[in-house]
Amino acid sequence: MSQETTRRFDAPQLHRQVVAILRAWGMPDESAEATATVMVETDLSGIDSHGVSMLMMYEKLLHEDRLKLDAVPRVIRDTPALAVVDAGAGLGHPAGLFALELAIQKAGACGIGAVAVGNSHHLGALGYYVRSAAQRGLVALMTTTTRTPVVAAAGGTTPILGTNPLAFAAPRAGGAELVIDMSTSVVAMNKVKAYALGGRDLPVGWVVDRGGRTITDASLAYSLLTTQGATLTPLGGSSTETGGHKGFGLSLMVHVLSGAFSGAALPLDDGDSDNLGHFVLVIDPNSGTGGGSPAGYVDDLVRLMSRDEPGVVIPGDPEAEAHTGRSRDGIPVPESLLEHLRAVCGRAGTDMILTPVG
Amino acid sequence: MSQETTRRFDAPQLHRQVVAILRAWGMPDESAEATATVMVETDLSGIDSHGVSMLMMYEKLLHEDRLKLDAVPRVIRDTPALAVVDAGAGLGHPAGLFALELAIQKAGACGIGAVAVGNSHHLGALGYYVRSAAQRGLVALMTTTTRTPVVAAAGGTTPILGTNPLAFAAPRAGGAELVIDMSTSVVAMNKVKAYALGGRDLPVGWVVDRGGRTITDASLAYSLLTTQGATLTPLGGSSTETGGHKGFGLSLMVHVLSGAFSGAALPLDDGDSDNLGHFVLVIDPNSGTGGGSPAGYVDDLVRLMSRDEPGVVIPGDPEAEAHTGRSRDGIPVPESLLEHLRAVCGRAGTDMILTPVG
Numbered sequence: 001m002s003q004e005t006t007r008r009f010d011a012p013q014l015h016r017q018v019v020a021i022l023r024a025w026g027m028p029d030e031s032a033e034a035t036a037t038v039m040v041e042t043d044l045s046g047i048d049s050h051g052v053s054m055l056m057m058y059e060k061l062l063h064e065d066r067l068k069l070d071a072v073p074r075v076i077r078d079t080p081a082l083a084v085v086d087a088g089a090g091l092g093h094p095a096g097l098f099a100l101e102l103a104i105q106k107a108g109a110c111g112i113g114a115v116a117v118g119n120s121h122h123l124g125a126l127g128y129y130v131r132s133a134a135q136r137g138l139v140a141l142m143t144t145t146t147r148t149p150v151v152a153a154a155g156g157t158t159p160i161l162g163t164n165p166l167a168f169a170a171p172r173a174g175g176a177e178l179v180i181d182m183s184t185s186v187v188a189m190n191k192v193k194a195y196a197l198g199g200r201d202l203p204v205g206w207v208v209d210r211g212g213r214t215i216t217d218a219s220l221a222y223s224l225l226t227t228q229g230a231t232l233t234p235l236g237g238s239s240t241e242t243g244g245h246k247g248f249g250l251s252l253m254v255h256v257l258s259g260a261f262s263g264a265a266l267p268l269d270d271g272d273s274d275n276l277g278h279f280v281l282v283i284d285p286n287s288g289t290g291g292g293s294p295a296g297y298v299d300d301l302v303r304l305m306s307r308d309e310p311g312v313v314i315p316g317d318p319e320a321e322a323h324t325g326r327s328r329d330g331i332p333v334p335e336s337l338l339e340h341l342r343a344v345c346g347r348a349g350t351d352m353i354l355t356p357v358g
Numbered sequence: 359m360s361q362e363t364t365r366r367f368d369a370p371q372l373h374r375q376v377v378a379i380l381r382a383w384g385m386p387d388e389s390a391e392a393t394a395t396v397m398v399e400t401d402l403s404g405i406d407s408h409g410v411s412m413l414m415m416y417e418k419l420l421h422e423d424r425l426k427l428d429a430v431p432r433v434i435r436d437t438p439a440l441a442v443v444d445a446g447a448g449l450g451h452p453a454g455l456f457a458l459e460l461a462i463q464k465a466g467a468c469g470i471g472a473v474a475v476g477n478s479h480h481l482g483a484l485g486y487y488v489r490s491a492a493q494r495g496l497v498a499l500m501t502t503t504t505r506t507p508v509v510a511a512a513g514g515t516t517p518i519l520g521t522n523p524l525a526f527a528a529p530r531a532g533g534a535e536l537v538i539d540m541s542t543s544v545v546a547m548n549k550v551k552a553y554a555l556g557g558r559d560l561p562v563g564w565v566v567d568r569g570g571r572t573i574t575d576a577s578l579a580y581s582l583l584t585t586q587g588a589t590l591t592p593l594g595g596s597s598t599e600t601g602g603h604k605g606f607g608l609s610l611m612v613h614v615l616s617g618a619f620s621g622a623a624l625p626l627d628d629g630d631s632d633n634l635g636h637f638v639l640v641i642d643p644n645s646g647t648g649g650g651s652p653a654g655y656v657d658d659l660v661r662l663m664s665r666d667e668p669g670v671v672i673p674g675d676p677e678a679e680a681h682t683g684r685s686r687d688g689i690p691v692p693e694s695l696l697e698h699l700r701a702v703c704g705r706a707g708t709d710m711i712l713t714p715v716g
Contacts, residue, residue: 079645081439082469111440112472114641139614156667168611170618178614180607186600203599235594235601241561242544242600243593249538249673250608253526255659256497256536260528260652261643267662281639283472285619287437294618301613304625309514315607 007338007356008330015040017341017353018052024348025062027069027091035093042125043331046322047181049190050125052333056340057122058091059347066273067091067121073098081110084262085117089273092123092144099280100129104138107284117278118262122147126167127181127319129280134169134177139283139294142167143254145264145276151185152231154240154248157210159231160267163188164254169316173299179316184251185232189225192232196222205237212238330357365696365714366688373398375699375711376410382706383420385427385449393451400483401689404680405539407548408483410691414698415480416449417705424631425449425479431456439468442620443475447631450481450502457638458487462496465642475636476620480505484525485539485677487638492527492535497641497652500525501612503622503634509543510589512598512606515568517589518625521546522612527674531657537674542609543590547583550590554580563595570596688715 015036022032043051061067071090075083083102087095099115106113123129126142133140146162153160163183170178186206195202195218204214207221209230215221224230234247257279258264264277285294306312326332333341338354345352373394380390401409419425429448433441441460445453457473464471481487484500491498504520511518521541528536544564553560553576562572565579567588573579582588592605615637616622622635643652664670684690691699696712703710 079469080467081464081471082641082645106439109438110468111437112470112639113439114470139618141611153663153667153670155669155671156663158666160662168607168614170614178610180604180611182601182604182607186594205600235604236544237600242563242595243540243605245671245673246538246540246593247601249526249540252536252659252663252673253499253538256526256528256652256656259659260497260655261641263655266655266658281470283440283619287440294614297618297621297624298614300624301610301617304518305511305514305610308516309511311513312511313513313603315603315610 005335006332007335008332008358009354010330010357011040011044011327013354014043014052014331018055020350020353021055021344021348022069024350025059025069031069031090031094034097035091038093038097038124038128040331041128044323044326045125045127045319046326047125047127047319049188052341053337054122054124055344059344061121061274068273073117075102081106081113083115085115087117087120089119089275090121092120092276092278095120096123096129096278096280099278100133100140100282103140103280103282104133104136104284107138107282108287111287112281112283114279114281116258116261117280118259118264118275119273120264120276120278121274122276123278125181126165127169127179127316130167130169130181131177131179131316131319133282134171134179137171137286137293137295139170139285140168141281142279143258144278145255145258147274147276148189149228149267150189150225150232151234151251152208154234154238154245157208157212157231159228161251161255162267163232164251164258166250166254170298171293171295172302173295176299176320177316178298178302178314179319182235184235184247184254186235186237186247187232189232192218192222192225205233207232208238363693364690365693366690366716367712368688368715369398369402369685371712372401372410372689376413378708378711379413379702379706380427382708383417383427389427389448389452392455393449396451396455396482396486398689399486402681402684403483403485403677404684405483405485405677407546410699411695412480412482413702417702419479419632426631431475433460439464439471441473443473445475445478447477447633448479450478450634450636453478454481454487454636454638457636458491458498458640461498461638461640462491462494462642465496465640466645469645470639470641472637472639474616474619475638476617476622476633477631478622478634478636479632480634481636483539484523485527485537485674488525488527488539489535489537489674491640492529492537495529495644495651495653497528497643498526499639500637501616502636503613503616505632505634506547507586507625508547508583508590509592509609510566512592512596512603515566515570515589517586519609519613520625521590522609522616524608524612528656529651529653530660531653534657534678535674536656536660536672537677540593542593542605542612544593544595544605545590547590550576550580550583563591565590566596
């Protein structure tokens with residue numbers, strides 16, 4: 001698989017292609033533009049698993065009639081600093097952006113603002129949302145439930161929780177951002193897939209079968225994960241000795257924040273749509289009296305981390321570097337994904353307009 | 359050490375003893391009552407490391423003139439839903455409770471409320487605070503910086519971060535609470551100490567020396583940790599392969615939330631007081647229009663976790679069980695701690711009033 005041909009495409013062209021597909025599927029212009037922005041920015045940041053490559057999954061949801069692309073997010077409960085939004089079974093990106101803007105408004109007025117979203121679908125990578133808030137001088141926390149049960153509770157072997165990710169961002173003086181974007185499982189599903197495609201053995205403890213035995217054959221592990229025959233361990237692993245109960249706790253926290261206010265699907269719920277829940281929290285350090293900016297503090301903090309340690313990577317920096325490089329050189333798209341996009345365009349009745357730059 | 363005599367004491371008597379010591383040290387009555395409540399409730403919940411056993415550490419801080427026991431927490435910045443509090447170099451418990459009450463007020467008015475506290479000291483176990491919010495039907499998140507650098511950044515070997523804990527609680531229908539209270543290191547320091555006292559080898563990966571080599575000799579590990587010769591790994595371990603970068607990211611998030619708004623000490627800062635920072639966030643699901651309670655949802659969620667899995671432990675349940683048992687049978691106090699308390703009473707010029715119940 002590592003031999004696969006990869007071509008590079010300009011981000012603005014990829015953006016136009018995604019918009020064309022989404023509009024052909026019936027998504028209103030504004031939502032299509034917003035969604036394409038999140039997807040292409042995610043590819044620019046090097047998170048290939050959560051960008052344009054998700055279109056095939058969205059097409060499947062659409063054809064299964066689970067996804068309502070013309071949905072408009074709607075506030076169903078409102079207080080000065082907290083709102084609940086119904087995403088109308090639409091794609092998560094417009095709902096996520098709507099919630100982020102609403103939380104930013106509330107934070108501007110109240111110092112902090114939060115929005116819970118229910119009745120939603122996949123919204124891409126959380127990192128995009130929280131980073132964009134940090135780029136506006138704000139601190140943001142975001143969580144979401146995920147669709148497929150792949151993680152067991154600590155002490156269990158039944159797949160019951162999604163990879164329930166959590167993201168956090170804060171501005172750094174000098175124009176950079178601290179960005180944490182992590183699943184609460186030991187790794188994300190796509191990491192296992194990447195090992196399978198690369199023919200590499202998995203590290204011990206990533207995947208365990210229903211009998212609690214670790215599986216290192218990556219292809220077998222991926223196959224079992226997709227059929228509920230195995231589980232990803234929580235962050236911290238399968239044992240409390242290594243902190244697996246903490247990853248389990250974090251996963252529950254993510255599910256409660258994302259789902260309890262918005263009434264999103266509980267694990268194993270199987271409704272007419274995915275009914276995912278998201279939660280976004282924004283703190284505006286410039287609101288109210290007194291002022292003050294955390295950016296200098298955050299920059300001092302992260303500089304301390306790598307002061308004597310060349311091997312330390314500051315969360316968010318690799319994605320910022322990828323963004324710079326890919327904005328300049330184009331976004332690499334493997335031939336297999338191009339084939340898929342061609343087929344998606346064909347089924348949607350829209351032109352494939354992509355022309356490689358390299 | 360496992361042979362040590364342990365006696366049991368009634369919680370109300372232990373509470374009176376702690377109040378007497380704190381008052382003898384010069385703490386105002388109201389703060390002493392509040393602090394003793396947090397400490398004894400923590401012992402009742404089985405968290406022996408963060409309750410009454412901390413008195414010797416507080417005495418040391420007091421004698422070093424770092425701790426101002428007569429401090430009164432003061433709001434230094436206020437917006438409708440977010441405030442910043444200066445703890446006046448006082449003990450963290452009164453400041454933490456003050457911040458919690460203020461966040462609860464703000465959440466009642468705005469749906470969500472948050473308070474950052476700076477210039478503070480150790481505040482005990484976060485679990486007490488968030489559970490007490492959940493017992494009032496609220497959802498709460500709390501973080502704090504910690505004093506001693508013992509955790510390295512992912513990819514580094516220099517002790518630079520504290521164990522930076524995070525706690526979260528939500529009410530469950532039927533009167534129980536989901537309570538997560540975890541350090542963002544692989545384990546807390548007191549776990550290493552417990553292994554050392556018990557003469558047991560540490561699991562591989564908990565502690566690594568400055569060369570990056572794992573140390574399994576628990577006594578050596580504890581000794582090196584207290585002299586900056588080794589580090590606790592972040593949750594997820596020392597390698598990105600097992601998610602160590604995620605624990606590192608969570609630790610940074612805790613430090614930013616706890617410190618960036620309140621101006622608490624950065625790692626390695628060595629001021630006249632500890633200048634710890636705390637952050638408490640409360641969501642009031644009953645505020646505003648629409649109503650709704652997450653308690654039923656949270657209860658359904660946690661019941662799903664253990665439905666087919668007898669080995670699954672719901673976070674917060676062991677502490678609730680300990681609380682029931684110790685409220686009935688008394689709080690076990692080992693002889694060595696009793697000796698310390700006797701000495702503390704002697705130095706403070708207050709009577710030792712403890713009489714064992716068993």
